[in-house]
Amino acid sequence: MKRFATALIILLLAVGLVYAKDYMVMKKAGSYTVEVKLDKNPPITGQNKMEISIKDDKGGNVTDAAVVVDYSMPAMPGMPAMNYKTKAELSGSRYLANVNFSMSGAWAVNIKITRAGKTQSVKLNVDVS
Numbered sequence: 075m076k077r078f079a080t081a082l083i084i085l086l087l088a089v090g091l092v093y094a095k096d097y098m099v100m101k102k103a104g105s106y107t108v109e110v111k112l113d114k115n116p117p118i119t120g121q122n123k124m125e126i127s128i129k130d131d132k133g134g135n136v137t138d139a140a141v142v143v144d145y146s147m148p149a150m151p152g153m154p155a156m157n158y159k160t161k162a163e164l165s166g167s168r169y170l171a172n173v174n175f176s177m178s179g180a181w182a183v184n185i186k187i188t189r190a191g192k193t194q195s196v197k198l199n200v201d202v203s
Contacts, residue, residue, distance in 0.1 A: 103187055103194035105131040110185065110196070112173070116203045119178050126162055126169040128187060135167040139189040143171050145200075146182050175202040 097115040101108050106128050113123040124143060128136040141162035149155040156176060162169035162185075175181055185196040 097200075099198050101196045101198065103128075103185075103196045104192075106136065106187060106194055108185065108187070108196045110183075110198065112200070117173075117175060117200050119175055119202055122173045122175065124162070124171045124173050126171070126185060127167065128169070136187075136189065137164055137167060139169075139187050141169045141171075142186045142188075143173060144184040144186065145173060145175070147177070147179060148182075175200075178202045 095115060097112040097117055099110045101110070108129075109127040111125040111127075113125075126141060126143075128139060128141075130136055142159060143162055144157070144159050146155065146157040158174070158176075160171050160173065162171035173183075179202060181200045181202055183198050183200055185198075187194045187196070
């Protein structure tokens, strides 16, 4: 019976790790509240799906903006700086983008939101494994 209980606990812990929450950050950009989610936690080298939800100051979804994701890693000895850019496409009430981190380490992510001729930015740091 003791072995069964131990096996059950290990199974429950393993299932909990498989269903870990997405990487999520919530920040302000001017009057917008921006929630950024990555489908992997921690983010990994290679493809990561990014979901960006933008709310205005009244709590309504912003669906008429142009959203661009700039992500970069600074130069290091023997390696040049890496800079990438991708557009986030509207899907329902959120914006989706594929972000391809080319190596592990600290990445700077800058999400630019352009609406009615004005641009707001959200900056965050992501540690990629």
